[in-house]
Amino acid sequence: MPPDHRRRDAGRKRYRSDGSSLWTRRNIDGPGVWVTCLKGKEKQTVGEVYDLFESLADELWPTGTKEPTGSADGSSDAESEKEEDLEKAIAKEVQRMKQPRKQQRFANCSTDTPCIVFISCKPPIDPVIMVESHMKNIERTGITHTRSTQRLVPISNSCDCNIPEIISLCRRIVAPAFSEGNADVNENTDSPKVYRYKIELRMRNHNTLSRDDVIKTIAQCVPAQHKVDLVNAELFILVEIFKATCGMSIVRDYYCYKKFNVIEVSQARLAENEGMAE
Numbered sequence: 001m002p003p004d005h006r007r008r009d010a011g012r013k014r015y016r017s018d019g020s021s022l023w024t025r026r027n028i029d030g031p032g033v034w035v036t037c038l039k040g041k042e043k044q045t046v047g048e049v050y051d052l053f054e055s056l057a058d059e060l061w062p063t064g065t066k067e068p069t070g071s072a073d074g075s076s077d078a079e080s081e082k083e084e085d086l087e088k089a090i091a092k093e094v095q096r097m098k099q100p101r102k103q104q105r106f107a108n109c110s111t112d113t114p115c116i117v118f119i120s121c122k123p124p125i126d127p128v129i130m131v132e133s134h135m136k137n138i139e140r141t142g143i144t145h146t147r148s149t150q151r152l153v154p155i156s157n158s159c160d161c162n163i164p165e166i167i168s169l170c171r172r173i174v175a176p177a178f179s180e181g182n183a184d185v186n187e188n189t190d191s192p193k194v195y196r197y198k199i200e201l202r203m204r205n206h207n208t209l210s211r212d213d214v215i216k217t218i219a220q221c222v223p224a225q226h227k228v229d230l231v232n233a234e235l236f237i238l239v240e241i242f243k244a245t246c247g248m249s250i251v252r253d254y255y256c257y258k259k260f261n262v263i264e265v266s267q268a269r270l271a272e273n274e275g276m277a278e
Contacts (some may be wrong), residue, residue, distance in 0.1 A: 005141035015020035027244045028109050032120035033127050034151075039115050041148035046108045046117055046168065048238065053106050053119065055145070056134055061124050071093070118242075127154035130251050135257040135265060143173045151261045153202075153240055155247035161206060163217055166246055170221035174237060176222050177250040180184045196229035198223065200254065201242040214246075 033053070037045035084273045105125055107242055121127050131154040156173050159165040178195060199215050218237060219228070236254040240247045251260075258264035 012229075016060045026110070028118050028158065028242060028247075029120055029154040030247045031127050031156050032109070032158075032247070033131060033155040034118060034155060034240050034242075034247070035117040035149055036151040036153075037117060038150070042114065044116055044148075045148045046119070049117070049119055049149060050108075052104060052134070052145050052149075053121075053130065056130050057105055057125055057211055060130060065133060067094075068258060071237070082191045113242075116204070126156075128156060128251055130154070131260060132251065132253070132257075135260060135262070138262055139257065142266050142273065144266045146262065150263055151259065153238060153260060154249050154251065155238075155240060157248040157251040158245050161241055161244050161246040163209070163213070166214065166217055167221060169246065171250055172249060173248050174218065174221050175223065177235065179224055182274045185197055186197055192225065196233050197226055197235040197236050197237060198228065198230055198233035198256055199237045199239060200259075201239040201241070205242050205243045208244075209241070214241065218248075227234075 033049070035049055037044060053215060105122050105124070107120045107122075109120050111118055121130075131152045134152065157169060159169040178197075199218055201211060201215055203214075218239065222237075233255075234252065236251050237247045237256070238251060254260065258268070
């Protein structure tokens with residue numbers, strides 16, 4: 001094969017069919033966000049959530065700081081100060097150009113499954129804060145900034161899908177989240193706050209553990225004073241099992257935001273706006 005043909009073939013093989021690069025890790029690993037989308041729109045979804053997440057991350061976790069703007073002091077040596085400011089500005093620009101490019105904060109982990117995308121996040125990105133912030137924006141404006149995306153499920157961390165690893169993951173995620181209630185003391189009884197909670201479990205392409213075993217294991221890791229409430233829960237333990245990986249997070253207002261379905265939240269807001277306009 002001629003060299004130029006080899007180069008063209010190599011270029012074609014840099015990306016998978018779902019839009020992820022060949023050098024991107026294929027394994028699912030949190031923290032990150034599970035994204036459900038329309039069938040056949042997986043590649044488009046990856047692109048639009050990249051743009052969305054980068055925009056949210058820039059707002060919530062800005063990288064770098066803006067340079068302060070100077071002001072004239074009216075002194076006789078203003079011209080020399082301007083020259084010094086110009087030299088400093090040039091030096092800063094040269095230094096900025098020498099710095100490495102911004103580290104990629106998000107990566108698409110191939111799922112090889114229709115309608116499902118997983119985007120991993122790097123610190124300091126917190127998937128729960130990012131997704132909840134986006135849902136608040138949609139509830140306020142009705143704008144999703146996406147077309148193919150349906151649901152967003154944040155994952156604070158993940159592990160291999162077996163009972164010992166799930167218990168270890170619960171100790172890192174569930175116990176600390178519920179222990180925060182100890183700071184909220186009931187004024188009448190001086191007792192720690194008791195949370196109502198619900199475990200929301202979704203299993204895909206997994207047949208090793210049963211739903212009952214997983215739910216029972218997680219419930220045993222929740223401090224005993226907190227109560228299960230399937231209707232009026234305050235905290236939701238989101239558990240996503242995909243093949244051999246288990247991801248988990250703790251969220252609030254899960255039902256208020258239609259289980260983080262961006263389309264339904266947007267439609268509800270737009271319908272309410274139309275009703276107010278009539």
